[in-house]
Amino acid sequence: MPEDAISAAGVRKTYRARGQPPVEALSGVSLRVGRGERVSLLGRNGAGKTTFLRIASTLLMPSSGRVEVFGRDVVRDPEGVRPLIAVVPQEGKPFFHLTPREQIYTYLRSRGFQRETAKSRTEEALGLMALEEVADRLNATLSGGQKQRAMVATVIATQAPLLFLDEPTIGLDPFARRGVWESLRRLTRMGSTILLTTHYLDEADVLSDRLYVIDRGQVVGQGTSEDLKRSTGGTLRVSFRGPFPDAKALRAEVQGTGRIMEDDQSLHIITSPERMEELLAIALRRKLAATVGPVTLEEAFLRLVGRSIEGEEHVGS
Amino acid sequence: MSGAEASFPPLDVTTGARSLRSRWQGARGFTETEVRVQTHETLALATSMIVQTVFIVFVWLLDRSILPFAMVGAVIFSVFQIGERVTNEAAYIRIDHRLTELYHASPLTPEAYFLGIAAGIMIAYLPPVVVLVVLAEIVHPMGLLAAGVFALSLVAIWLFAASLGYTFSTLFHDSRAIWPYSSLFYNAFGVLPPVFYPFVVWKAIIPAAVVPAGLLVPPSAAAALITWAEGLTPLSTGEVLTAAGSLTFFALATFAFAVHWARRMAREP
Ligand SMILES: Nc1ncnc2c1ncn2[C@@H]1O[C@H](COP(=O)(O)OP(=O)(O)OP(=O)(O)O)[C@@H](O)[C@H]1O
Ligand SMILES: [Mg+2]
Numbered sequence: 001m002p003e004d005a006i007s008a009a010g011v012r013k014t015y016r017a018r019g020q021p022p023v024e025a026l027s028g029v030s031l032r033v034g035r036g037e038r039v040s041l042l043g044r045n046g047a048g049k050t051t052f053l054r055i056a057s058t059l060l061m062p063s064s065g066r067v068e069v070f071g072r073d074v075v076r077d078p079e080g081v082r083p084l085i086a087v088v089p090q091e092g093k094p095f096f097h098l099t100p101r102e103q104i105y106t107y108l109r110s111r112g113f114q115r116e117t118a119k120s121r122t123e124e125a126l127g128l129m130a131l132e133e134v135a136d137r138l139n140a141t142l143s144g145g146q147k148q149r150a151m152v153a154t155v156i157a158t159q160a161p162l163l164f165l166d167e168p169t170i171g172l173d174p175f176a177r178r179g180v181w182e183s184l185r186r187l188t189r190m191g192s193t194i195l196l197t198t199h200y201l202d203e204a205d206v207l208s209d210r211l212y213v214i215d216r217g218q219v220v221g222q223g224t225s226e227d228l229k230r231s232t233g234g235t236l237r238v239s240f241r242g243p244f245p246d247a248k249a250l251r252a253e254v255q256g257t258g259r260i261m262e263d264d265q266s267l268h269i270i271t272s273p274e275r276m277e278e279l280l281a282i283a284l285r286r287k288l289a290a291t292v293g294p295v296t297l298e299e300a301f302l303r304l305v306g307r308s309i310e311g312e313e314h315v316g317s
Numbered sequence: 318m319s320g321a322e323a324s325f326p327p328l329d330v331t332t333g334a335r336s337l338r339s340r341w342q343g344a345r346g347f348t349e350t351e352v353r354v355q356t357h358e359t360l361a362l363a364t365s366m367i368v369q370t371v372f373i374v375f376v377w378l379l380d381r382s383i384l385p386f387a388m389v390g391a392v393i394f395s396v397f398q399i400g401e402r403v404t405n406e407a408a409y410i411r412i413d414h415r416l417t418e419l420y421h422a423s424p425l426t427p428e429a430y431f432l433g434i435a436a437g438i439m440i441a442y443l444p445p446v447v448v449l450v451v452l453a454e455i456v457h458p459m460g461l462l463a464a465g466v467f468a469l470s471l472v473a474i475w476l477f478a479a480s481l482g483y484t485f486s487t488l489f490h491d492s493r494a495i496w497p498y499s500s501l502f503y504n505a506f507g508v509l510p511p512v513f514y515p516f517v518v519w520k521a522i523i524p525a526a527v528v529p530a531g532l533l534v535p536p537s538a539a540a541a542l543i544t545w546a547e548g549l550t551p552l553s554t555g556e557v558l559t560a561a562g563s564l565t566f567f568a569l570a571t572f573a574f575a576v577h578w579a580r581r582m583a584r585e586p
Contacts, residue, residue, distance in 0.1 A: 054418075054585070057418075058421070058583075058584055059583075060584060061586050082422060086419075087418055087422040092416060092418065093415070094416075095350070095354050096414075097353070097354045098353055098357075106346060106350035107419065107420075110343045110346030110349075110423070110425050110433065111424050111425060112343055112425075
């Protein structure tokens with residue numbers, strides 16, 4: 001039996017539509033997801049996450065490259081793959097004219113579950129996604145987040161060996177998000193494997209065993225959350241809050257203390273504990289508000305997808 | 318929490334070529350889904366009867382002698398129109414809800430998914446059809462032969478209309494764009510040929526070269542066959558065979574193609 005739930009090598013995808021220029025969405029993605037792992041794909045809008053998920057879940061033909069799911073080629077043997085997977089599509093919506101209870105139950109039935117199993121799984125999934133109160137209302141009347149929860153509940157109820165979840169927590173409140181995290185952890189404890197995408201980096205941090213960062217159709221970073229954070233070159237982030245009367249001079253002064261990142265209002269320096277004193281002295285001298293915190297996945301992400309505007313070199317390139 | 322006893326196929330199962338039975342297995346579960354979805358739309362059930370009711374009322378007022386034809390036509394038209402609902406529903410849940418992805422990335426085969434929609438919508442729209450059949454029986458009592466021909470023809474019309482509708486639905490990227498086409502198609506082919514009116518009238522008003530079309534187009538072929546079995550339409554043996562052959566051919570050919578097409582379109586190229 002293969003060790004990997006997913007192994008992808010050199011996956012390319014170019015969308016071609018008549019009368020429109022071709023779009024290269026994936027340009028050689030290779031990645032692997034081990035059995036029982038929770039792996040997240042990160043990347044900016046249009047990076048190619050959904051494209052990869054759809055290829056690996058047999059819903060989209062790759063232009064070239066190879067993807068195996070539990071050792072089965074998704075192109076040659078989609079029928080061998082499909083019984084092993086379940087998918088939460090991006091922007092999927094439940095049947096408006098079913099209730100969450102009906103939706104989950106009928107989906108399980110169409111996947112071939114016996115009545116009794118389908119019934120107990122349905123109740124369980126409703127509980128996990130905290131949908132009991134709305135379980136018998138038509139999906140059309142649910143709030144946006146409740147609809148999304150109904151979609152996630154439908155798919156986690158399958159307990160399929162491999163689950164693809166494309167932005168499963170979009171629009172969910174902080175409690176509901178935690179409910180999803182807990183359900184996904186529970187599924188992997190029971191032996192399922194999970195590949196998901198998310199734009200919430202805190203979520204990716206606490207939920208993933210490993211992550212892949214995709215940018216313009218290529219893997220530009222991978223590893224555990226700690227690996228990625230370490231790749232920023234420091235463990236602490238010192239932020240000076242602007243606006244700065246003399247930004248140029250400030251930049252010159254902090255040069256060399258660490259990796260500098262800027263956004264519209266603040267200057268962030270990714271640094272090590274040894275350089276702290278130096279940086280705080282600058283803040284005191286210039287009477288700037290400064291905050292210190294651990295490096296987060298966000299810094300790693302921004303660095304990898306090339307948004308940082310560091311002095312000398314353009315990182316991520 | 319009954320997590321551990323997962324009943325998905327174990328990983329070491331060799332699926333290889335799936336048995337014929339397992340290919341269609343999930344269709345029942347999905348049919349159930351579609352029946353529930355459709356029956357929430359009671360108003361749509363009522364509006365599905367508008368055209369037929371209008372025709373029946375006019376015939377009733379203007380010329381009761383062709384009422385038995387209009388009744389048979391109304392039943393055929395109702396079943397034929399299931400194709401339009403299949404088109405719209407399949408496009409809607411694929412494009413607007415992306416639910417098709419949920420079902421395709423699952424043990425349910427694409428052909429079972431297609432059959433599920435076709436059967437679910439047929440079952441949901443059956444009650445008004447049954448009412449019309451009862452009325453047809455009252456207007457002109459059927460013998461055993463006619464009843465058999467009637468039943469078989471309706472199955473063929475359903476297969477033809479639903480298969481065509483499902484295939485058609487996959488060609489669009491916008492579910493709104495599909496409505497005018499499906500409406501035009503199913504209304505034109507359900508109304509223009511001799512479905513609601515006698516085949517002899519068609520023969521009388523249409524250029525001779527085009528007359529056989531009335532026996533080739535499935536809805537009017539069904540109408541000709543049923544009213545022939547009822548003793549209302551005189552047909553030569555050749556005409557009977559033409560109509561029966563055409564109906565059978567179209568039903569089976571479009572169904573086979575829809576199965577092939579559903580499997581092919583399960584994955585976007
Ligand atoms: N059907 C399509 N036809 C043409 N181009 C497409 C199609 N689907 C996606 N693309 C393009 O392919 C690229 C990757 O899209 P994809 O949906 O995979 O991105 P993503 O990483 O999932 O983004 P997001 O975070 O916004 O969901 C984008 O440039 C997108 O515009
Ligand atoms: Mg996406």
